[in-house]
Amino acid sequence: MPPIGGRTIQASTAEPNLITATPPSTTRSIRSRVLGRSQDQASPERPLLVLHDVTMRYPNGKLALRDVDLVIPEGDFVFLVGPSGAGKSTLIKLLIRDEVATRGEVVLDGQDLAHLPRRQVPRIRRKIGIVFQDFKLLPSKSVWENVAFALEVTGTPRGRIGPAVDRVLALVGLTDQAQQVPSQLSGGEQQRTAIARALVHDPRLIIADEPTGNLDPLISWEILQLLLRINELGVTVMMATHNAEVVTALRRRVVALEEGWVIRDEVGGAYHRED
Amino acid sequence: MLSFVLFSLSRAWQGFWRNAVMSLAATATMGLMLLMLAGFWIIQTGLLAGLQFTEQKVEVVGYLQPNAQANQIEVLQSRLEAMPEVASVAYIDRDIALARFRASMTAQGREDLTRYLDSNPLYASLEVKLVDPSNVRAVGDAMRADPNIRNVINIEDLVDRVLTVTNILRTAGTVVLVVVGIIVLFIIVNTIRLAVVARAEEIEIMRLVGASDAFIRWPFVFEGAFVGLLGALLALGVLAAVADPISGFMVDFFRVLPLQFGSLTRDLVVLVLGAGVGLGVLGSWLSVRTYLIR
Ligand SMILES: Nc1ncnc2c1ncn2[C@@H]1O[C@H](COP(=O)(O)OP(=O)(O)O)[C@@H](O)[C@H]1O
Ligand SMILES: [Mg+2]
Numbered sequence: 001m002p003p004i005g006g007r008t009i010q011a012s013t014a015e016p017n018l019i020t021a022t023p024p025s026t027t028r029s030i031r032s033r034v035l036g037r038s039q040d041q042a043s044p045e046r047p048l049l050v051l052h053d054v055t056m057r058y059p060n061g062k063l064a065l066r067d068v069d070l071v072i073p074e075g076d077f078v079f080l081v082g083p084s085g086a087g088k089s090t091l092i093k094l095l096i097r098d099e100v101a102t103r104g105e106v107v108l109d110g111q112d113l114a115h116l117p118r119r120q121v122p123r124i125r126r127k128i129g130i131v132f133q134d135f136k137l138l139p140s141k142s143v144w145e146n147v148a149f150a151l152e153v154t155g156t157p158r159g160r161i162g163p164a165v166d167r168v169l170a171l172v173g174l175t176d177q178a179q180q181v182p183s184q185l186s187g188g189e190q191q192r193t194a195i196a197r198a199l200v201h202d203p204r205l206i207i208a209d210e211p212t213g214n215l216d217p218l219i220s221w222e223i224l225q226l227l228l229r230i231n232e233l234g235v236t237v238m239m240a241t242h243n244a245e246v247v248t249a250l251r252r253r254v255v256a257l258e259e260g261w262v263i264r265d266e267v268g269g270a271y272h273r274e275d
Numbered sequence: 276m277l278s279f280v281l282f283s284l285s286r287a288w289q290g291f292w293r294n295a296v297m298s299l300a301a302t303a304t305m306g307l308m309l310l311m312l313a314g315f316w317i318i319q320t321g322l323l324a325g326l327q328f329t330e331q332k333v334e335v336v337g338y339l340q341p342n343a344q345a346n347q348i349e350v351l352q353s354r355l356e357a358m359p360e361v362a363s364v365a366y367i368d369r370d371i372a373l374a375r376f377r378a379s380m381t382a383q384g385r386e387d388l389t390r391y392l393d394s395n396p397l398y399a400s401l402e403v404k405l406v407d408p409s410n411v412r413a414v415g416d417a418m419r420a421d422p423n424i425r426n427v428i429n430i431e432d433l434v435d436r437v438l439t440v441t442n443i444l445r446t447a448g449t450v451v452l453v454v455v456g457i458i459v460l461f462i463i464v465n466t467i468r469l470a471v472v473a474r475a476e477e478i479e480i481m482r483l484v485g486a487s488d489a490f491i492r493w494p495f496v497f498e499g500a501f502v503g504l505l506g507a508l509l510a511l512g513v514l515a516a517v518a519d520p521i522s523g524f525m526v527d528f529f530r531v532l533p534l535q536f537g538s539l540t541r542d543l544v545v546l547v548l549g550a551g552v553g554l555g556v557l558g559s560w561l562s563v564r565t566y567l568i569r
Contacts, residue, residue: 096483119487119488122485122486122487122488123485124485125482125483125484125485126484126485130483136476136479136480136483138476138477138480140293149480149484150480150484150485152282153481153484153486153490153491154484154485154486154487154490155279155282155487155490157278197484201484201485
């Protein structure tokens with residue numbers, strides 16, 4: 001247990017702890033906060049994310065999503081699979097309101113993103129942590145600063161930034177690398193930094209767009225294990241991937257896209273259809 | 276609110292130094308452009324003053340009949356002074372006219388032939404200065420209509436030609452200044468855009484982690500203002516440094532002109548600082564905007 005994590009436990013025990021049976025961990029505050037929030041704000045039956053009849057046509061006429069229906073309950077772990085160009089990234093862009101659906105509804109935590117005023121978009125994005133294949137880290141900032149950046153630019157008071165950053169760095173296992181810059185890190189460590197940054201807002205949903213696309217198989221497994229652990233803490237995870245081996249081995253929910261259609265949505269599925 | 280401003284200022288400061296080469300290049304460009312703008316503005320101001328000076332020299336001279344009575348002249352003089360087109364009227368009696376003539380002959384180094392005359396051959400006159408030289412015709416006609424006036428020198432055609440030239444020069448000066456201003460605007464806005472584009476990834480990350488538009492925009496706006504301020508100080512520094520060597524020339528050149536150096540300097544400082552900070556802010560605002568609108 002890193003010393004920084006040890007301090008965080010004390011801070012987090014002040015919060016209502018809903019899961020008494022679990023051993024103390026550096027991540028308890030994330031879990032308790034996520035579950036606590038879902039109890040005050042959302043009814044237990046309401047899914048975190050609902051897509052209804054969603055069609056996305058880009059301005060150039062390209063139909064990237066067609067009549068997509070998808071319901072994702074809180075706490076789910078979903079693989080989004082399909083060949084390149086199937087529409088996975090487009091779906092993710094709709095979820096973070098980077099694009100707006102041409103038709104249909106995208107409802108995140110009860111809010112219809114199509115009718116969300118522009119000013120509210122940043123607040124929605126803070127409920128989501130996003131991770132990309134290319135990490136998107138700032139090269140001149142250290143690991144610690146990269147993670148803190150997400151809090152600084154959203155107006156988090158100084159005093160709250162330090163403990164939150166230390167806590168997520170402990171969770172992803174980068175406490176010792178906190179002062180290094182991305183170029184001094186391996187690909188896996190860079191991706192863990194990006195995951196820490198995605199987590200630092202205590203999001204309800206982590207979306208990862210091919211997070212292991214640039215990593216070798218062993219490191220890919222490491223990243224996957226981290227995402228599974230985050231999911232166990234109550235955070236919903238959606239991961240777009242090409243990695244058939246991982247998807248088939250884990251037997252989680254699989255949503256397969258092809259040319260914009262959802263061609264399969266199977267709990268406990270493999271990468272490819274098994275009949 | 277205060278913490279937001281402090282945050283934006285500190286991010287602007289960091290942003291400036293993090294990419295120091297780019298920022299200093301932008302500042303240098305800003306300084307050069309402002310210097311160019313200031314140079315053209317000084318030329319334009321001098322030109323306008325010169326033209327005004329030339330136009331103010333226009334006066335209508337009416338020679339009086341030798342038999343005109345002093346009280347008639349006074350009546351005529353006050354009638355002319357009452358005209359709205361007239362700025363002032365001076366009565367030049369024959370003695371003054373002769374003295375002036377002699378002085379001008381001496382000044383030109385020519386022999387004064389009037390001393391061979393036994394009487395003063397010159398006429399007394401009224402010299403009328405105009406509010407606006409384009410009114411020369413109305414004033415000339417009014418004088419010609421008076422029986423005490425012997426003749427009025429016909430300067431109307433000459434004045435027309437001078438006015439044509441001065442108006443062309445005025446328009447040309449303004450056009451050049453406006454064109455230079457637009458060029459400066461584009462170069463500065465583009466330079467700042469480059470500095471913002473170089474940080475597109477940072478802006479992208481800010482958007483993705485849920486930063487509001489204000490948190491993204493204001494650090495860049497402050498940074499643009501800072502670049503503008505530094506560029507303006509640079510330009511003013513250069514102007515101050517070259518002011519001494521060329522001031523001798525400037526004083527000689529401008530001495531005859533109705534220029535006030537105090538207000539010229541003050542206007543120049545306001546222009547350079549205002550244009551620098553204003554364009555810096557405008558440039559960043561526009562550049563960041565393209566990343567915010569989605
Ligand atoms: N901004 C865009 N403008 C036009 N077409 C796009 C744009 N982004 C993606 N597309 C097209 O939409 C389709 C789906 O793309 P994408 O969602 O990136 O697929 P995936 O992530 O599954 O590889 C592709 O045919 C792609 O060319
Ligand atoms: Mg993709």
